[in-house]
Amino acid sequence: MSIQISQKRLVAFNKQSGCCYYCGSPMWEGKQKEFANKHKITKKYAARFQCTAEHLLARCDGGKDQENNIVAACIFCNRNRHKRKKPLVPLKYRALIQKRLQQGKWHPKKLRHLPSPQ
Numbered sequence: 001m002s003i004q005i006s007q008k009r010l011v012a013f014n015k016q017s018g019c020c021y022y023c024g025s026p027m028w029e030g031k032q033k034e035f036a037n038k039h040k041i042t043k044k045y046a047a048r049f050q051c052t053a054e055h056l057l058a059r060c061d062g063g064k065d066q067e068n069n070i071v072a073a074c075i076f077c078n079r080n081r082h083k084r085k086k087p088l089v090p091l092k093y094r095a096l097i098q099k100r101l102q103q104g105k106w107h108p109k110k111l112r113h114l115p116s117p118q
């Protein structure tokens with residue numbers, strides 16, 4: 001990963017107040033242990049909230065490494081989107097996750113005490 005993209009990830013992270021673009025959960029940037037302690041969860045659970053850069057328009061579809069094409073998403077949401085054969089467009093994927101969250105089906109029960117801004 002280039003330095004540039006990690007800088008843009010940080011910009012997005014700050015712009016979103018450290019919350020995942022998709023699920024709204026708080027994320028961490030480089031401080032997994034502190035994050036785990038702060039939210040009283042295990043390091044293993046904290047791992048899924050690592051901040052990653054997500055391209056709204058995928059690079060293979062011509063998306064650029066530009067700030068307006070990059071959002072910060074937790075690694076869990078990011079990976080799940082790309083597990084699909086044909087990943088949903090970000091807004092649809094986001095709506096799907098919001099629905100799952102309401103049904104309590106996205107993150108495990110143990111993580112539901114995490115603050116969610118949405």
Ligand SMILES: [Zn+2]
Nearest residue numbers: 020023074077
């Ligand atoms: Zn997420």
